[in-house]
Amino acid sequence: xxxxxxxxxxxxxxxxxxxxxxxxxxxxxxxxxxxxxxxxxxxxxxxxxxxxxxxxxxxxxxxxxxxxxxxxxxxxxxxxxxxxxxxxxxxxxxxxxxxxxxxxxxxxxxxxxxxxxxxxxxxxxxxxxxxxxxxxxxxxxxxxxxxxxxxxxxxxxxxxxxxxx
Amino acid sequence: xxxxxxxxxxxxxxxxxxxxxxxxxxxxxxxxxxxxxxxxxxxxxxxxxxxxxxxxxxxxxxxxxxxxxxxxxxxxxxxxxxxxxxxxxxxxxxxxxxxxxxxxxxxxxxxxxxxxxxxxxxxxxxxxxxxxxxxxxxxxxxxxxxxxxxxxxxxxxxxxxxxxxxxxxxxxxxxxxxxxxxxxxxxxxxxxxxxxxxxxxxxxxxxxxxxxxxxxxxxxxxxxxxxxxxxxxxxxxxxxxxxxxxxxxxxxxxxxxxxxxxxxxxxxxxxxxxxxxxxxxxxxxxx
Ligand SMILES: Cc1cc2nc3c(=O)[nH]c(=O)nc-3n(C[C@H](O)[C@H](O)[C@H](O)COP(=O)(O)OP(=O)(O)OC[C@H]3O[C@@H](n4cnc5c(N)ncnc54)[C@H](O)[C@@H]3O)c2cc1C
Ligand code: FES
Ligand code: FES
Numbered sequence: 001x002x003x004x005x006x007x008x009x010x011x012x013x014x015x016x017x018x019x020x021x022x023x024x025x026x027x028x029x030x031x032x033x034x035x036x037x038x039x040x041x042x043x044x045x046x047x048x049x050x051x052x053x054x055x056x057x058x059x060x061x062x063x064x065x066x067x068x069x070x071x072x073x074x075x076x077x078x079x080x081x082x083x084x085x086x087x088x089x090x091x092x093x094x095x096x097x098x099x100x101x102x103x104x105x106x107x108x109x110x111x112x113x114x115x116x117x118x119x120x121x122x123x124x125x126x127x128x129x130x131x132x133x134x135x136x137x138x139x140x141x142x143x144x145x146x147x148x149x150x151x152x153x154x155x156x157x158x159x160x161x162x163x164x165x
Numbered sequence: 166x167x168x169x170x171x172x173x174x175x176x177x178x179x180x181x182x183x184x185x186x187x188x189x190x191x192x193x194x195x196x197x198x199x200x201x202x203x204x205x206x207x208x209x210x211x212x213x214x215x216x217x218x219x220x221x222x223x224x225x226x227x228x229x230x231x232x233x234x235x236x237x238x239x240x241x242x243x244x245x246x247x248x249x250x251x252x253x254x255x256x257x258x259x260x261x262x263x264x265x266x267x268x269x270x271x272x273x274x275x276x277x278x279x280x281x282x283x284x285x286x287x288x289x290x291x292x293x294x295x296x297x298x299x300x301x302x303x304x305x306x307x308x309x310x311x312x313x314x315x316x317x318x319x320x321x322x323x324x325x326x327x328x329x330x331x332x333x334x335x336x337x338x339x340x341x342x343x344x345x346x347x348x349x350x351x352x353x354x355x356x357x358x359x360x361x362x363x364x365x366x367x368x369x370x371x372x373x374x375x376x377x378x379x380x381x382x383x384x385x386x387x388x389x390x391x392x393x394x395x396x397x398x399x400x401x402x403x404x405x406x407x408x409x410x411x412x413x414x415x416x417x418x419x420x421x422x423x424x425x426x427x428x429x430x431x432x433x434x435x436x437x438x439x440x441x442x443x444x445x446x447x448x449x450x451x452x
Contacts, residue, residue, distance in 0.1 A: 004171050021171035021214070024201070044202050048268060057242065057271040063201045064272070065194075067171050068218055114267060133266025 006070040011079030019066040026050040026061035037077035037106050048134030051107040052076050058114035077106035088154040098147035100138035107134045112148045166204045170213035185304040185327040196272035199281045237276025237330040253337035257291040259346040276330040282322050285382035290363035293379030295335035303328035316386040341368050345442035358382045359426045360435040373397045383420040390417040411440040
């Protein structure tokens with residue numbers, strides 16, 4: 001079949017589309033579904049601008065066929081905010097001044113989310129490894145690492161104690 | 166990308182049947198991290214893709230008496246976080262964590278890494294050093310190939326047109342075994358290896374009983390180092406033995422030059438990597 005019918009969950013909403021077999025996920029998201037938060041930089045897996053979460057795992061959506069997310073859960077940068085309130089990782093990026101042109105930011109935030117979901121208390125080295133697949137041509141990374149560290153703290157505070165009971 | 170048909174088998178059997186029917190016209194698709202790049206560059210032109218990524222049974226990592234078997238569709242993230250691999254094949258875990266970056270590890274499969282057959286692939290030297298076997302199934306049945314016999318050149322393997330890589334199996338590393346994987350690239354992440362080395366040493370009574378040393382990115386395929394392995398056999402670990410073996414590793418390297426580095430640099434640096442790896446794992450007994 002040169003086209004494929006797929007049904008997947010996109011930022012929490014059931015989505016049904018028919019896609020050409022050779023369409024990448026990033027193309028589906030941006031051109032067909034209008035979710036332009038996910039960026040295209042290199043279009044070959046090297047820059048991380050197109051990173052999204054698929055079943056909770058970060059992947060570069062320029063190297064995934066749209067057909068491959070059938071039945072899966074896809075979260076893009078647009079899916080991180082909650083009823084108009086930014087995700088703590090997004091807030092931390094703004095507060096720490098970790099955004100200049102912003103082109104790398106959606107991918108950076110997705111990589112940070114993937115890292116912090118698994119490792120709520122990363123060392124700076126772990127943060128650097130966590131964002132190692134995301135290139136930034138503006139910031140020099142220092143402020144991005146600071147932002148991820150600050151985000152980890154925010155998430156811990158929001159989680160609140162946790163030791164009760 | 167040019168148009169292609171998209172097929173989604175639910176089982177390995179169905180995938181093999183599809184490939185047998187379509188032959189050269191079809192390519193298997195696993196994590197897509199090599200294939201999609203090639204499709205975009207128009208370097209390959211399949212008429213159909215057979216998507217293996219929905220075959221859950223090929224993603225399992227399991228143990229069976231004395232061995233560990235990794236399904237070909239296991240991702241490097243699966244391998245990097247597997248307790249079985251950490252315990253019985255940790256040098257492969259070290260390799261897995263060097264692949265690209267988290268987004269690449271989440272997609273890239275070991276089967277795709279092997280089928281792609283780059284001499285610089287980071288998953289391959291560890292499985293040489295582990296003494297792995299690769300199980301292939303095609304329309305004529307199943308065969309098991311030793312990893313050394315699988316690769317025939319850069320991008321070339323003994324895989325037949327209708328064959329699917331099913332799993333990679335290796336004998337468990339035991340208490341007495343020590344090993345490491347080390348790589349050097351242009352930069353820390355997302356860098357193709359300029360040189361890499363993996364080793365597994367079986368130690369008994371303070372002596373090396375058996376050694377397997379494999380080098381990546383310094384020959385048309387990953388290679389073993391027979392001379393170095395013989396040199397190490399039966400010897401007691403010492404600083405001078407490690408230095409001697411590192412020189413031997415450099416002499417067995419057959420590097421060529423390319424845009425990433427010169428042959429002299431590669432032959433030299435691979436000895437240095439080997440020496441560092443050895444000094445790390447024997448830091449408790451070396452001065
Ligand atoms: C940005 C980037 C960085 C990278 N960094 C590294 C790195 O550091 N180290 C490294 O080693 N590699 C690296 N790679 C290469 C690549 O990620 C790996 O080789 C990966 O393991 C390929 O697996 P895949 O599942 O994505 O394969 P795919 O792209 O899906 O397939 C690759 C080939 O294998 C065939 N194939 C796949 N599965 C099977 C099977 N079960 N049986 C038979 N044939 C099969 C396909 O037909 C295809 O020809 C990188 C790639 C990118 C894009
Ligand atoms: S656009 Fe996908 S990684 Fe660069
Ligand atoms: S802020 Fe411009 S690329 Fe990162």
